[in-house]
Amino acid sequence: MSDDVLPARRVALVDLLDRLLAGGVVLSGDVTISLAEVDLVHISLRAVISSIDALVER
Amino acid sequence: MVERLLYVYAIGAPELADEPLLAELTGVGHGPVRTLARSGVLAVVSAVDAARFAEEPLRHHLEDLHWLEATARAHHGVIDALVARHDIAPLRLATLYRDEANLLGMLEQRADQLRAVLRGIRGRVECGVKGYAVAATPEPPRHARVDTGPGTAYLLRRRAARDEAARGLAEAREQAEQLHRCVASVSCAARRYPPQDPSLAGTRDEMVLNAAYLVERASVAELGERVDRSAGPRLRLQLTGPWAPYSFTPAEAVGST
Numbered sequence: 636m637s638d639d640v641l642p643a644r645r646v647a648l649v650d651l652l653d654r655l656l657a658g659g660v661v662l663s664g665d666v667t668i669s670l671a672e673v674d675l676v677h678i679s680l681r682a683v684i685s686s687i688d689a690l691v692e693r
Numbered sequence: 694m695v696e697r698l699l700y701v702y703a704i705g706a707p708e709l710a711d712e713p714l715l716a717e718l719t720g721v722g723h724g725p726v727r728t729l730a731r732s733g734v735l736a737v738v739s740a741v742d743a744a745r746f747a748e749e750p751l752r753h754h755l756e757d758l759h760w761l762e763a764t765a766r767a768h769h770g771v772i773d774a775l776v777a778r779h780d781i782a783p784l785r786l787a788t789l790y791r792d793e794a795n796l797l798g799m800l801e802q803r804a805d806q807l808r809a810v811l812r813g814i815r816g817r818v819e820c821g822v823k824g825y826a827v828a829a830t831p832e833p834p835r836h837a838r839v840d841t842g843p844g845t846a847y848l849l850r851r852r853a854a855r856d857e858a859a860r861g862l863a864e865a866r867e868q869a870e871q872l873h874r875c876v877a878s879v880s881c882a883a884r885r886y887p888p889q890d891p892s893l894a895g896t897r898d899e900m901v902l903n904a905a906y907l908v909e910r911a912s913v914a915e916l917g918e919r920v921d922r923s924a925g926p927r928l929r930l931q932l933t934g935p936w937a938p939y940s941f942t943p944a945e946a947v948g949s950t
Contacts, residue, residue, distance in 0.1 A: 654939035659785035
């Protein structure tokens with residue numbers, strides 16, 4: 636999807652988002668967006684990604 | 694002067710500070726990666742521009758797919774480079790501290806919990822397994838009567854195709870459940886994610902398994918072989934990882950106060 640230089644092990648963005656938005660240690664940082672909000676963002680992103688994929692038609 | 698925030702990637706043991714690889718890593722926003730340690734716990738961090746990572750801009754950016762992808766890949770890049778040689782507990786995307794003092798204060802305050810998290814993942818990595826029901830190519834019904842009209846024949850073909858697809862999906866689900874039970878029973882922990890959107894995953898096949906397993910580093914190859922053996926004409930399996938243990942860090946234990 637992006638034109639960045641491919642790292643040795645290119646992982647699918649969708650697998651990465653599963654883990655980065657729902658996994659990982661949750662620490663109360665100084666800048667905090669609540670998990671529920673991130674989940675909402677995730678859902679709306681799915682729609683965004685789908686529409687981009689449809690446009691790109693790889 | 695540009696205001697900076699500290700972006701935190703992962704928690705590790707203090708020995709990680711001596712890792713030469715750190716000097717070669719580039720973090721989110723292309724900043725150099727370094728470590729900060731307190732009370733026997735170390736944090737992997739880099740400085741980021743506050744104008745992009747403060748709460749309001751962050752909320753906005755998270756809706757921007759290109760920003761999100763670049764950030765997620767940079768976050769993962771740091772973690773993935775280190776996990777090959779160290780046991781680290783990745784943090785959720787976009788965990789930010791105003792300055793070193795705040796971060797060190799948090800490490801001190803949560804040292805016991807964070808050390809417990811690190812003990813739980815010592816020597817272990819995460820493997821992902823995704824299963825898809827393979828869409829069957831419908832065969833024409835063998836016993837279609839010659840005297841049926843073209844409309845009837847069409848409906849029969851449609852029904853046969855639909856029944857075949859339903860059978861295939863049910864079979865794939867059952868096989869995926871069996872595999873999950875089997876892998877989960879030999880893993881340290883298992884976690885299931887909701888199925889991914891087919892358009893996101895770039896496949897037409899329906900996802901019947903999206904799981905992560907925490908395994909000893911030495912058992913990764915064995916898990917791969919088990920998955921290979923479990924694939925069949927109805928079930929396509931895809932192995933991902935090994936990952937840092939993203940899915941096996943107890944969020945509740947160290948969550949916000």
